[in-house]
Amino acid sequence: MEQHNRFWRVVLLAAPLGVFGIFVLWPLFSSFYYSLTDWNGFDPNYSFVGFDNFAKIASDRLFLQAAINTAIWMVAAIVLPTTLGLALALLLDSRVLGARVFKSIFYLPICLSAVIVGQIWIWIYQADWGLLNTIITEVTGEKYKYAWLAKPDTALWSVIVAWSWQQTGLAMVIYLAGLTAIPGDLLEVCEIEGATPWQRFRRVVLPLLAPSTVVVVALSVINSLKGFDILYIMTGGGPFNSSDTLAMHMYNESFKKYLMGYGAAISVVLFLIAMAIIGLYFRQLRKVDRIYG
Amino acid sequence: MARVQLSDLRKSFGQVQVIKGLDLDIADGEFVVFVGPSGCGKSTTLRIIAGLEDATSGAIRLDGRDVTRTRPADRGIAMVFQSYALFPHMTVADNIGFGLQLQKQDRALISRRVAEVAETLHLTPLLTRYPRELSGGQRQRVAIGRAIIRNPRVFLFDEPLSNLDAALRVQMRLEIARLHQGLGATMVYVTHDQVEAMTLADRIVVFNDGRIEQVGSPMDLYEHPENRFVAGFIGAPAMNFLPVRVLGTQLEVPGMATIPVPPGKEAATELGIRPEHLHVVDGLSADLSGEVELIERLGAETYAYVRVPGLPLDLTVRLPGETALRARSSIALKIDWTRAKWFNASGRVL
Numbered sequence: 175m176e177q178h179n180r181f182w183r184v185v186l187l188a189a190p191l192g193v194f195g196i197f198v199l200w201p202l203f204s205s206f207y208y209s210l211t212d213w214n215g216f217d218p219n220y221s222f223v224g225f226d227n228f229a230k231i232a233s234d235r236l237f238l239q240a241a242i243n244t245a246i247w248m249v250a251a252i253v254l255p256t257t258l259g260l261a262l263a264l265l266l267d268s269r270v271l272g273a274r275v276f277k278s279i280f281y282l283p284i285c286l287s288a289v290i291v292g293q294i295w296i297w298i299y300q301a302d303w304g305l306l307n308t309i310i311t312e313v314t315g316e317k318y319k320y321a322w323l324a325k326p327d328t329a330l331w332s333v334i335v336a337w338s339w340q341q342t343g344l345a346m347v348i349y350l351a352g353l354t355a356i357p358g359d360l361l362e363v364c365e366i367e368g369a370t371p372w373q374r375f376r377r378v379v380l381p382l383l384a385p386s387t388v389v390v391v392a393l394s395v396i397n398s399l400k401g402f403d404i405l406y407i408m409t410g411g412g413p414f415n416s417s418d419t420l421a422m423h424m425y426n427e428s429f430k431k432y433l434m435g436y437g438a439a440i441s442v443v444l445f446l447i448a449m450a451i452i453g454l455y456f457r458q459l460r461k462v463d464r465i466y467g
Numbered sequence: 468m469a470r471v472q473l474s475d476l477r478k479s480f481g482q483v484q485v486i487k488g489l490d491l492d493i494a495d496g497e498f499v500v501f502v503g504p505s506g507c508g509k510s511t512t513l514r515i516i517a518g519l520e521d522a523t524s525g526a527i528r529l530d531g532r533d534v535t536r537t538r539p540a541d542r543g544i545a546m547v548f549q550s551y552a553l554f555p556h557m558t559v560a561d562n563i564g565f566g567l568q569l570q571k572q573d574r575a576l577i578s579r580r581v582a583e584v585a586e587t588l589h590l591t592p593l594l595t596r597y598p599r600e601l602s603g604g605q606r607q608r609v610a611i612g613r614a615i616i617r618n619p620r621v622f623l624f625d626e627p628l629s630n631l632d633a634a635l636r637v638q639m640r641l642e643i644a645r646l647h648q649g650l651g652a653t654m655v656y657v658t659h660d661q662v663e664a665m666t667l668a669d670r671i672v673v674f675n676d677g678r679i680e681q682v683g684s685p686m687d688l689y690e691h692p693e694n695r696f697v698a699g700f701i702g703a704p705a706m707n708f709l710p711v712r713v714l715g716t717q718l719e720v721p722g723m724a725t726i727p728v729p730p731g732k733e734a735a736t737e738l739g740i741r742p743e744h745l746h747v748v749d750g751l752s753a754d755l756s757g758e759v760e761l762i763e764r765l766g767a768e769t770y771a772y773v774r775v776p777g778l779p780l781d782l783t784v785r786l787p788g789e790t791a792l793r794a795r796s797s798i799a800l801k802i803d804w805t806r807a808k809w810f811n812a813s814g815r816v817l
């Protein structure tokens with residue numbers, strides 16, 4: 175019986191572990207391996223170059239630019255949807271007219287793929303007939319018309335807005351659930367003790383939403399680290415690398431310039447950054463657990 | 468400290484009226500306990516006094532001032548919830564000091580007051596803990612601490628001890644009594660526990676279906692209930708009710724020899740006798756006799772449930788702790804007629 179059980183345990187675990195190995199571990203270690211080579215992606219003859227690729231990273235001006243953009247991208251992609259989602263949740267949780275309808279409407283974009291969201295916003299930003307410039311022209315005249323995606327100073331932020339538009343619904347739904355979970359008597363205590371609306375939010379509601387915030391931020395971090403497709407669709411990292419992120423940069427170096435070894439080195443750095451962020455996140459999670467566990 | 472007056476208070480939720488006209492005058496410093504069956508409107512009344520619910524009509528006055536439309540915070544009341552309602556993300560000290568912190572009081576003053584309150588409630592060693600690191604009794608004391616720190620004029624308690632085990636409940640009951648003596652504040656207290664009601668109350672208010680049945684001191688309600696509902700509700704185990712029939716000058720009680728109608732009880736349809744007013748006697752002087760169905764031994768006392776031929780329900784009889792009686796024993800009972808209650812067809816005491 176014992177023998178039998180162990181057999182099935184191994185068999186049943188083998189399948190998922192195998193998939194994990196093939197699609198996660200193998201590429202991961204391959205990246206580590208190729209990051210030490212000058213492989214170009216197809217030539218079977220390549221040589222080990224030690225840490226040359228990493229040394230190159232240190233002096234790569236575009237890498238620095240991409241790193242800064244990634245930082246901006248991540249901070250904005252966490253802060254914007256989180257705060258907007260929270261604001262919407264608070265608004266829709268109080269019984270405003272049509273709250274149900276608005277909940278569905280705000281949630282809808284999350285059901286769309288990044289490619290579609292990207293395309294929608296390309297049209298919105300389109301310089302001549304896009305929705306945004308049409309409205310601006312109506313209101314202010316031609317003066318403030320702008321080629322949002324084609325100018326280095328607005329390209330990254332334009333994509334961030336599109337991204338936030340999509341992600342806000344997710345944050346909103348999680349916060350709405352969190353708000354429902356706050357016991358009513360705690361809010362009644364606020365009422366009896368004379369808390370102003372701001373005090374109630376700042377000292378009671380927001381702290382009690384901490385578990386939701388942990389989830390929202392975790393999803394935002396994971397999604398924004400993966401948030402490559404929408405940038406790829408909308409700007410491709412341009413113009414003039416102004417919206418390049420590390421993921422975008424890695425892709426360009428690997429698949430446009432065929433510097434597979436160098437691209438792998440960038441991916442290794444990206445991997446380490448992601449691990450560091452996730453480590454920080456888990457530390458925070460433990461703190462929340464201590465209070466709410 | 469304040470006098471609380473409710474006049475013709477009514478409350479409806481949608482079409483359903485749940486408070487159907489309450490008049491109650493609670494004196495300054497009085498300890499009033501609300502009792503009544505589940506769903507009769509005790510919590511709702513308490514919440515209306517607190518201002519958490521709006522009265523549909525009627526008025527609430529505190530010390531003569533009409534506060535019916537005043538915000539809860541401006542009424543000077545404090546409320547202790549059955550669930551404790553402690554903030555899980557705040558330490559004990561912050562939970563207790565919450566009200567003062569909201570008022571942006573001086574930090575030094577807050578920590579001094581918190582220390583004082585913690586001292587009274589034996590919470591001093593726990594001030595840096597979080598609620599989830601406390602026992603039920605400790606949590607309830609924190610909730611009380613948060614209530615007393617602002618020196619409220621009126622305390623409202625909604626079943627504050629019902630989540631505690633029996634021993635802790637007794638201990639906390641004593642603490643609340645001590646607190647009431649120390650503070651001299653007006654307290655309104657909802658409970659399902661007869662013992663809590665009898666021991667804590669200056670006056671008990673018996674609710675039934677959104678109305679007040681009777682208000683009075685605990686012994687007053689026990690000795691002189693005005694109607695069948697109060698007679699049956701106050702006292703545990705409950706009073707025995709025997710159907711009676713008046714035939715001319717004779718009174719018929721099933722299972723009993725007919726007796727002359729006592730003076731003034733001509734309209735009686737029901738006889739009420741508390742379990743402690745039935746005495747076991749030898750067969751000759753007995754009013755009723757029957758067979759013990761079940762014996763409950765509680766140590767200091769014993770309850771016997773007695774089946775009497777002709778009576779629709781078993782009689783509950785209170786016996787001393789030490790008794791030789793057992794199930795299936797036959798038993799003869801004498802009624803203490805001086806303590807018996809008589810009810811007319813509409814349930815009023817005669």
Ligand SMILES: Nc1ncnc2c1ncn2[C@@H]1O[C@H](COP(=O)(O)OP(=O)(O)OP(=O)(O)O)[C@@H](O)[C@H]1O
Pocket residue numbers: 480485503504505506507508509510511512
């Ligand atoms: N918010 C509400 N909406 C609708 N009906 C309500 C609401 N609150 C209370 N009720 C109804 O009002 C009646 C009185 O409720 P209340 O909570 O005051 O009873 P209670 O005497 O405190 O009962 P318990 O002893 O079970 O706590 C109940 O029938 C209840 O269903």
Ligand SMILES: [Mg+2]
Pocket residue numbers: 509510511625
């Ligand atoms: Mg209640």
